[in-house]
Amino acid sequence: MSQPIIEFKDFGFQYNAQAEPTLHHINLSIYPGEKVLIAGPSGSGKSTLASCINGLVPFSYPGTTTGSLTVAGIDAPHSSLFELSKHVGTVLQDPDGQFIGLTVAEDIAFALENDQVPQAEMKKIVDEVAGLVDIQDRLTHAPHELSGGQKQRVSLAGVMVDDVEILLFDEPLANLDPATGKQTIELIEAIQKRTGAAVLIIEHRLEDVLWRSVDRIILVEEGKIIADTTPDELLASNLLIENGIREPLYLTALKYAGVSVTPEKKPAHIDSICLDEADRQMVCDWFANTAPAVQQEQAEVLLEVQDVTFGYNDGQTNLEHVSFSVRKGEMLSIVGRNGAGKSTLSKLICGFETPNSGRILLNGRDLVGDTIKERASRIGYVMQNPNQMISKPMIWDEVELGLLQTDLTPEERARRVEETLKICGLYPFRKWPVSALSFGQKKRVTIASVLVMNPEIIILDEPTAGQDFRHYTDIMEFLRSLNRRGVTVMMITHDMHLMQEYTNRALVFSIKRLLHDGTAVEAITMPELVKAASLKETSLFALAQRCGIEPPQAFVQRFIDYDRQVREHE
Amino acid sequence: MSKNAALSYLPRQSVVHRLTGTAKLAFFLLWSTAAMLTYDTRLLAAMTITGLVLFSVSRIRLREVKGALIFMMILVLLNLFAIFLFSPDQGTHVYGTKHVILPLFWRYEITQETLFYLLNFFLKYSAVIPVALLFILATNPSEFAASLAGIGVSYKIGYAVALALRYIPDVQRDFHNISQAQQARGIDLSGKDKAFTRLKNSAAILLPLVLSSLARIETISNAMELRGFGKHKKRSWYVQRPFERRDWVALAIALGVLALSLGLTLAKGSRYFNPFQ
Numbered sequence: 001m002s003q004p005i006i007e008f009k010d011f012g013f014q015y016n017a018q019a020e021p022t023l024h025h026i027n028l029s030i031y032p033g034e035k036v037l038i039a040g041p042s043g044s045g046k047s048t049l050a051s052c053i054n055g056l057v058p059f060s061y062p063g064t065t066t067g068s069l070t071v072a073g074i075d076a077p078h079s080s081l082f083e084l085s086k087h088v089g090t091v092l093q094d095p096d097g098q099f100i101g102l103t104v105a106e107d108i109a110f111a112l113e114n115d116q117v118p119q120a121e122m123k124k125i126v127d128e129v130a131g132l133v134d135i136q137d138r139l140t141h142a143p144h145e146l147s148g149g150q151k152q153r154v155s156l157a158g159v160m161v162d163d164v165e166i167l168l169f170d171e172p173l174a175n176l177d178p179a180t181g182k183q184t185i186e187l188i189e190a191i192q193k194r195t196g197a198a199v200l201i202i203e204h205r206l207e208d209v210l211w212r213s214v215d216r217i218i219l220v221e222e223g224k225i226i227a228d229t230t231p232d233e234l235l236a237s238n239l240l241i242e243n244g245i246r247e248p249l250y251l252t253a254l255k256y257a258g259v260s261v262t263p264e265k266k267p268a269h270i271d272s273i274c275l276d277e278a279d280r281q282m283v284c285d286w287f288a289n290t291a292p293a294v295q296q297e298q299a300e301v302l303l304e305v306q307d308v309t310f311g312y313n314d315g316q317t318n319l320e321h322v323s324f325s326v327r328k329g330e331m332l333s334i335v336g337r338n339g340a341g342k343s344t345l346s347k348l349i350c351g352f353e354t355p356n357s358g359r360i361l362l363n364g365r366d367l368v369g370d371t372i373k374e375r376a377s378r379i380g381y382v383m384q385n386p387n388q389m390i391s392k393p394m395i396w397d398e399v400e401l402g403l404l405q406t407d408l409t410p411e412e413r414a415r416r417v418e419e420t421l422k423i424c425g426l427y428p429f430r431k432w433p434v435s436a437l438s439f440g441q442k443k444r445v446t447i448a449s450v451l452v453m454n455p456e457i458i459i460l461d462e463p464t465a466g467q468d469f470r471h472y473t474d475i476m477e478f479l480r481s482l483n484r485r486g487v488t489v490m491m492i493t494h495d496m497h498l499m500q501e502y503t504n505r506a507l508v509f510s511i512k513r514l515l516h517d518g519t520a521v522e523a524i525t526m527p528e529l530v531k532a533a534s535l536k537e538t539s540l541f542a543l544a545q546r547c548g549i550e551p552p553q554a555f556v557q558r559f560i561d562y563d564r565q566v567r568e569h570e
Numbered sequence: 571m572s573k574n575a576a577l578s579y580l581p582r583q584s585v586v587h588r589l590t591g592t593a594k595l596a597f598f599l600l601w602s603t604a605a606m607l608t609y610d611t612r613l614l615a616a617m618t619i620t621g622l623v624l625f626s627v628s629r630i631r632l633r634e635v636k637g638a639l640i641f642m643m644i645l646v647l648l649n650l651f652a653i654f655l656f657s658p659d660q661g662t663h664v665y666g667t668k669h670v671i672l673p674l675f676w677r678y679e680i681t682q683e684t685l686f687y688l689l690n691f692f693l694k695y696s697a698v699i700p701v702a703l704l705f706i707l708a709t710n711p712s713e714f715a716a717s718l719a720g721i722g723v724s725y726k727i728g729y730a731v732a733l734a735l736r737y738i739p740d741v742q743r744d745f746h747n748i749s750q751a752q753q754a755r756g757i758d759l760s761g762k763d764k765a766f767t768r769l770k771n772s773a774a775i776l777l778p779l780v781l782s783s784l785a786r787i788e789t790i791s792n793a794m795e796l797r798g799f800g801k802h803k804k805r806s807w808y809v810q811r812p813f814e815r816r817d818w819v820a821l822a823i824a825l826g827v828l829a830l831s832l833g834l835t836l837a838k839g840s841r842y843f844n845p846f847q
Binding site: 054055056059060081082085086090092094096097098099100101102103105106109110111112113114115116117118119122123126143144158159347350351352371372373375376377379380381382383385387388389390391392401402403405406449450453 | 711712732733735736739740744747748750751752753754755756757758773774775776777778779781782785786789790791792793794795796797798799800801802804805806807808809810
C-alpha cells in the first residue's frame with residue numbers, strides 16, 4: 001500500500017483553556033484517495049481531530065500536542081496554518097458564515113488573491129473551478145442571492161482552487177434541506193472521483209452520508225477512536241447505538257422484525273443490502289403482527305388560517321392562499337425547502353407581519369389588530385439559535401423577562417417562573433448564569449422564557465438543528481412532555497426524522513403554497529411531494545417495497561407508531 | 571425603508587462608474603483636501619457646481635439619496651448654527667469690517683460678514699458632499715478594498731472595510747429577527763411604551779446581537795486563515811482594473827483643483843476671499 005497522506009501516531013491534544021486532554025492516543029492512517037466518515041456525538045472530539053489536520057489546532061486554538069501527526073509529509077503541529085492550507089481544503093459547517101467575498105467569483109478567488117496569483121491566471125482558474133461545481137452562471141451573485149446548496153458549492157470551489165490532496169468537510173449537511181443534503185453527498189463523490197483527493201467527512205447524520213459509499217467509518221467517543229472499520233462491519237455492530245449515533249432506519253426496522261444484521265449482508269445501503277427469503281418473511285410477519293396505533297380523538301380547533309396571502313414587497317407574494325387549521329393539543333411539522341414560505345407563515349401568525357388578504361383566527365377570534373405583545377401571551381415563538389434569544393446573564397432573570405411587562409405582582413411572577421423552571425427541568429439551575437449551560441440546556445431556557453407567558457401554542461424554528469442524536473432526543477422528548485400538558489406545538493424543520501418520529505401531521509410548503517396537509521408518513525413516501533418540497537424519501541419505504549409489503553405507506557406508519565412506543569418505554 | 575438609506579452601491583452606465591476605485595478614492599481625497607484648505611468663495615462655488623455636474627453625469631439621481639442628503643443637510647445647518655452661537659462675530663474677525671443687518675440681543679447680531687462667512691462654510695460642505703457621495707455610490711463595493719490598497723493602505727485594513735460591507739446586511743437581518751423574537755416574548759419595542767422602558771428593552775436585543783456577531787467573527791476569521799489570508803505582505807485582487815487614460819485625467823483634474831486652492835491661498839497670503847474691502 002502507498003504512504004498514508006494523514007498519519008496520527010499516538011497523538012494527543014489538550015486545549016490551553018481546558019483541564020483535560022480532548023484527544024488521547026489517536027492512531028489513524030488515511031491513504032490518498034480514500035473517503036472516510038468521521039462520526040461521533042457532540043463533544044466527542046471529532047471536530048478537534050479535524051482541526052488538527054487543517055491546522056486550526058494548534059495555530060488558532062492553542063494547546064499542547066503529544067505524539068506525532070504527519071499531513072502530506074508535513075509535521076503538522078510544527079508547521080503553519082498557511083503551509084497546511086496548501087494541502088488541506090476545509091469546507092466549514094456554516095455555508096453563509098464562511099462566504100468571505102462580496103460575490104461568488106471573489107469568494108472563489110480568495111485563496112488565489114492571498115497567494116498573489118496574477119489576475120489573468122486567477123480568472124482562468126476561477127472559471128474552471130466554478131464549472132467543476134456547476135456554479136459558473138452565478139459568478140457575479142452576492143451571497144444573499146444564493147441558496148444554501150449553492151453557497152456550499154462556492155465554499156467547495158473556494159478550497160479547490162489550490163490543488164489540495166485532502167478535502168475536509170465539517171458537518172456539511174447541518175444547514176441544508178434533505179434534498180440539498182443528498183445533492184451535496186453526490187457532489188462530494190463527483191469531486192472526489194475527478195480530483196482523486198482524500199475526502200474526510202465529519203457528520204453524525206450517518207444514513208444521509210451513506211447515500212453514497214464511503215470506504216471507512218471512524219467512530220470517535222470521549223477523545224478516543226473506538227471503531228475504525230468498514231460501514232458494513234460498523235452497521236452490523238451495536239457500537240452506533242451505544243455511542244449515541246442514530247443508525248439507519250431500515251436497520252432499526254430489520255432489528256424490530258428480528259432479522260440479524262451481519263456484515264455479510266452488506267447493510268451499508270438499503271439498495272444493496274442482501275435480504276433472503278426468510279428475512280423478508282420476518283419483516284412481513286412483523287408488519288402483520290403489529291397492531292396499528294389507535295387514532296386520537298379530535299379536539300376543537302385552536303388556530304385557523306384562512307386563505308392568507310402575503311408579500312414582503314408590493315407586487316410580489318411570498319405566500320399565496322394558505323388555509324389550514326390546528327386543533328388543540330396537536331404537535332405538527334411545517335416542512336419544505338428554504339424560501340418556500342415556512343418562516344413567513346410563522347411571522348404572520350406571531351404578528352410580525354400582516355397578511356395582505358385572508359384571516360388568522362385563534363379560538364375563533366380574528367387576530368387582526370392585536371399587537372405582537374398582545375399575541376405574545378397566547379402564541380410563543382422560539383428562534384432556532386438560543387444565543388439569539390437570551391438577553392440576560394442569569395437564568396431566572398431570562399425566564400422572568402417577559403413577565404416584567406405584565407401587571408403581575410412580584411410574588412405571582414416568582415411563582416410563575418418557579419413553576420416553569422420546574423416543568424422545564426431547569427429548577428436546579430435557577431441561580432446559575434446562562435453561560436454555564438450546554439446548547440441543549442440553553443434551548444430549554446429559551447423555551448421556558450416563552451412558556452412562562454402561558455401561551456396556548458408555541459412555534460419553534462428548527463428546534464434541533466445541529467444537535468446530535470442524544471441532544472435531539474433530549475429536546476424532543478421535552479417538547480413532547482410539554483405537548484402532553486396541553487401546549488400545542490408547531491415546528492418548522494428540515495429534519496425528516498423529527499417529523500416522522502414526533503409529529504403525526506405535516507404541512508408541506510413549496511414555492512409560496514401549502515402543497516400538502518396530511519400525515520407525516522405521506523410527506524416522506526409520496527414521490528411527487530418529496531420532489532416538489534425538497535424532502536427525502538425514507539429508507540423504510542424502500543424496505544417495504546423490497547419485502548413486497550402493500551401499501552408501503554402502511555408499513556412506514558406501523559414502524560413509526562411501534563418505534564414511538566419502544567422509545568417511550570425506554 | 572427609505573430609499574437607499576444605508577448608501578449602498580448603485581450600478582449605472584457612466585464614466586464615473588467606469589473610473590477605477592483607486593482613481594475615485596484619490597480624486598475624493600484630493601478634492602476634499604482642496605475644499606478644506608480654502609475659504610475662497612469663487613473656488614468653492616465652482617467646485618460645488620462641478621460636483622453637481624459630476625453627479626448628474628453619473629446618472630444617479632439626487633432623490634435616490636434623499637434620506638442621506640437631508641440628514642447631512644441637517645448636520646451642516648446645526649454646525650452653522652453652532653458656529654454662530656459660540657462665535658457670533660467670527661465674520662468680523664475674518665473680514666475686518668462690520669455691516670449690521672439685524673441686531674438681536676446681547677452680543678448676537680446678524681451682520682453681512684457673518685452671513686458671508688457662514689455661506690463659505692456651507693460651500694465647503696456642498697463642494698465635498700456630492701463627490702463623497704459619488705465615491706460611495708458609484709464604486710462597486712468589491713473594489714473598495716482593492717482601491718484602498720491601491721493608494722498604499724495595508725490590505726488588511728482595506729479588507730476590514732470590505733468585510734464590513736459584506737456583513738452589514740447579515741447583522742441587520744440578525745437585528746431584525748432578534749427584535750421580533752423579543753417582541754414575541756412580550757417585550758415591547760414599539761412606540762407604545764415610555765422612552766426609558768423602550769431604551770431598557772432595547773438592551774434585550776443588544777446582548778444577543780453582540781454574541782451572535784462575535785460567533786460570526788470567529789467563523790469568518792477561521793475561514794479566512796484556512797484560505798491563506800495574511801500569508802504575504804501583498805495580495806492580488808480579482809476585481810482590480812488597470813488604470814486607463816480617464817483615470818489619469820481624473821487625477822490630473824483633482825491635482826489641478828488642489829494646486830489652485832493652494833495657489834490662491836499663497837498668492838493672496840490669506841485663505842479668504844474678501845468682498846468687503
